[in-house]
Amino acid sequence: MPVSSISLLPRRVPAFLLLALASTASQAHPGHGAEGLLDGLAHPFGLDHLLAMVAVGVWSVVALPAKKMWWGPLTFMVALAASALPGASGMAVPYLEQMVALSVALLGAMLLLARQLPALPGLALVAVAASLHGLAHGAEAPPAAIGAYAAGFLLTTAVLHFGGAFAFLGVQRLMASRSHTITRLLGVAFGGTGLFLFSQV
Numbered sequence: 001m002p003v004s005s006i007s008l009l010p011r012r013v014p015a016f017l018l019l020a021l022a023s024t025a026s027q028a029h030p031g032h033g034a035e036g037l038l039d040g041l042a043h044p045f046g047l048d049h050l051l052a053m054v055a056v057g058v059w060s061v062v063a064l065p066a067k068k069m070w071w072g073p074l075t076f077m078v079a080l081a082a083s084a085l086p087g088a089s090g091m092a093v094p095y096l097e098q099m100v101a102l103s104v105a106l107l108g109a110m111l112l113l114a115r116q117l118p119a120l121p122g123l124a125l126v127a128v129a130a131s132l133h134g135l136a137h138g139a140e141a142p143p144a145a146i147g148a149y150a151a152g153f154l155l156t157t158a159v160l161h162f163g164g165a166f167a168f169l170g171v172q173r174l175m176a177s178r179s180h181t182i183t184r185l186l187g188v189a190f191g192g193t194g195l196f197l198f199s200q201v
Helices: 003-008 012-026 034-045 047-063 071-088 096-112 119-139 143-174 176-200
Strands: none
Touching: 034 047, 034 119, 034 143, 047 071, 047 096, 047 119, 047 143, 047 176, 071 119, 071 143, 096 119, 096 176, 143 176
């Protein structure tokens, strides 16, 4: 996929990010959830969350058509936000941390099978993984600042998704003949790390 596909991201994605920034700014004043905002911005940098979001960005570049590369990140973010609500409401899911770790292994496997897995089943698996991460995010939401917290983790999530996607577009440009091998190596690395995290929970 040529780097020029970066320019094919639809206008709605930057608009979505601007809305997230606007909602963040509106709550980032004293007494309006600044602590929740910072917590939300930081929470996706946990290793399991970070790897999952970068993996979705890379998978979207490899597995989806250039004009639909943004479908993976958008699917993840919509499912993430929707599942954070029941998580914040106290919905308890047995073995959630274990399933979050396994979702990283799942996304690693999806990178290994990126050229064999059809797009729609792949997006469905992305949504499942995102739902697990959303429940975990929501469970840690500060009740008094959930809006700012959500804006924070959605913004960081978007940055990680598209950072992974754009970085791999660069890999494809500079090392086109090796990009498939690199994808498989990333799949092994992400999958193995997910299994290791599972063993540590």
